[in-house]
Amino acid sequence: MSTLHIKNMVCNRCIVAVKSALEAYDLDITSINLGEVVLSKVLPNPQKVQLAKDLEELGFELIATKELQVVEKIKNAIVHLVHYQNNQLNVKLSEYLQNQLHQDYSALSNLFSQVEGITIEKYLIAQKIEKVKELLIYDELSLSEIAFQLRYSSVAYLSSQFKKVTGLTPSQFKKNGIYERKPLDKL
Structure with missing residues (x-):
């Protein structure tokens, strides 16, 4: 399991937007809540870097x-x-x-x-x-x-x-x- 912490997720629409961005990576999402996404497996670093860029375009940010x-x-x-x-x-x-x-x-x-x-x-x-x-x-x-x-x-x-x-x-x-x-x- 892997947990991603995401800044600026403050509403249900944010959850939908982040989920949509993650689906482009064909990831198995275990759960998604305000500020947090749990994946069934660890996201490889190159994908994580690209995901961070994609999320940033939507107004979100991965928190390290x-x-x-x-x-x-x-x-x-x-x-x-x-x-x-x-x-x-x-x-x-x-x-x-x-x-x-x-x-x-x-x-x-x-x-x-x-x-x-x-x-x-x-x-x-x-x-x-x-x-x-x-x-x-x-x-x-x-x-x-x-x-x-x-x-x-x-x-x-x-x-x-x-x-x-x-x-x-x-x-x-x-x-x-x-x-x-x-x-x-x-x-």
């Missing part, structure tokens, strides 16, 4: 070092938590990451800060704000419902954090009509 692999796993776990498991946002982030990565949270936190230049908590906030933007654009939920869904203690706290990150209040963002969202892999 263990540290970068762990950081990518942290990012993927947070993206999954915020964007795909809203009902679980009430879990304690440190416990969630320890359970997902089976490592001590303080070590994860230190590594993440060292590599990314921001804290895990700030990364979580950035992801939550992008989710708020998405929900505001859909215009299906009230701000109170969004605050509840994303487990903010109050609408005021959500609004305050939103303004701190974007420079706009949620209502200004909606009125503005220029919906500038960041791709999840660029946060």
Whole structure:
């Protein structure tokens, strides 16, 4: 077995795109998840080099070092938590990451800060704000419902954090009509 760690896989479409790229190599894929592909056998180095180029053209990147692999796993776990498991946002982030990565949270936190230049908590906030933007654009939920869904203690706290990150209040963002969202892999 061989595991490939791939940067910038943040959604189900990313999984489809990576799977499609891998199928061109006629590889036996055991499993594919955000940031990780398990192959039944080791990929020869010449094929790995070409695959890295093909993935790069699609906006992905093979991750070589263990540290970068762990950081990518942290990012993927947070993206999954915020964007795909809203009902679980009430879990304690440190416990969630320890359970997902089976490592001590303080070590994860230190590594993440060292590599990314921001804290895990700030990364979580950035992801939550992008989710708020998405929900505001859909215009299906009230701000109170969004605050509840994303487990903010109050609408005021959500609004305050939103303004701190974007420079706009949620209502200004909606009125503005220029919906500038960041791709999840660029946060």
